[in-house]
Amino acid sequence: MVSIEETITSITADLERFDGILIAFSGGVDSSVVAALANKALGEDAIACTAKSETLPETELEATKQIADEIGIRHKVVEFSELDSDAFRRNDEERCYHCRTMRLSAMYDVARDQGIEIVCDGTNASDPGEGHRPGLRAVEELNAYSPLLEHDITKDEVREIARKFNLSVTDKPSMACLSSRIPTGLEVTEERLTRIEKAEQILRTWGFEQFRVRDHDGLARIEVASDELEAALDLDFVRTARKHIADLGFDHVTLDLHGYQTGSVSPETNNAGTDTSSNENSNDPVGEDVFVGDDSTAANRSQ
Structure with missing residues (x-):
């Protein structure tokens, strides 16, 4: 059985092959773990980026800043509005797809400005089996890299990794927009x-x-x-x-x-x-x- 220490070493080695990484950073446990791993692997060449919009509570935005400081990773905030999209406002069963597409597109814009080609997100191995998740299709279409999914890391294992990094969000409940x-x-x-x-x-x-x-x-x-x-x-x-x-x-x-x-x-x-x-x-x-x-x-x- 692979230990958490070995898992961390494996993911870190995976991320070290990139020249730079921008992480779609919500401040939840998944994206925080990816940010911590990327920071361990690349230091200043890793950036955590948070999308500020009407769907993100102000308290959560402030929390992302605190968690980024805790990790020690560079942090940027990009602003956009999902409400500019008729498809999003319509709120049909594809709402999360439209939202994730806009958010990740905004992340890629920031990444290009920083000379970075790789955008990572916090999708883990438990996510695909958790019901209606159209947002995952946007991750695939935009070719974002999901290291937790790639290494078959489940939600419980994500929290174990967070505990190893002493992250304050280790036991934070899930927070949807x-x-x-x-x-x-x-x-x-x-x-x-x-x-x-x-x-x-x-x-x-x-x-x-x-x-x-x-x-x-x-x-x-x-x-x-x-x-x-x-x-x-x-x-x-x-x-x-x-x-x-x-x-x-x-x-x-x-x-x-x-x-x-x-x-x-x-x-x-x-x-x-x-x-x-x-x-x-x-x-x-x-x-x-x-x-x-x-x-x-x-x-x-x-x-």
Whole structure:
């Protein structure tokens, strides 16, 4: 069995054959591991590049700067807007493909300016089997290099490598872009992205770690991890969420009793093009609306 140390040595040796590398850097554990490996292999000839747009929360952008400093890698930020694309705003089952195509294209522009030919991303060996992932097609079409996938590194192994590098993001939950909170078929707008970001900041302030606020055209559906559901039913949080999230422009605020589910508003692999979370015939109901009614009702439901 190959050790993590041997895996790191193997990937580092692979990356050393390039004159320079630019890493599509989101600040998540996958891209952070690629950045750490590239920095170990190439030093100043490796650059981490973050795409700033309306779909990236400001807190995540600041986090990328801190993590790049932690790794010691050069860091650049490129700005663009997915909302310039009609295909992206339409938010069909190919939204992630259009987004990834634009992001990687922006990365290649920066790479060319820096005299770099190779753009890497953080796709790992577990990603292709995780449901509807049209963004992976963009990676293939633009010929980005995925060292974690190339070396058959799974998500669990990525975290092991991150631990070896003492990265602060080792146990960071996955963080998809803000547009992933909008059900397939509902237009992505700056207004929706902004209120989602502000609503999630409220949950972050309350100490929740794994969560999403899904925007169902005026209805805010809160998902939290199963081990955080009890905290979401706390009456003080109920009052805060009901008031402050509603003030952002939502007509209703609900808690999904199924808890946090990855891609719950995206089409499933075996049913591409269908938004199962918003389909009225779905077996995946929104859940009990614990944030509607008077405080005594909410209190009774939380017991």
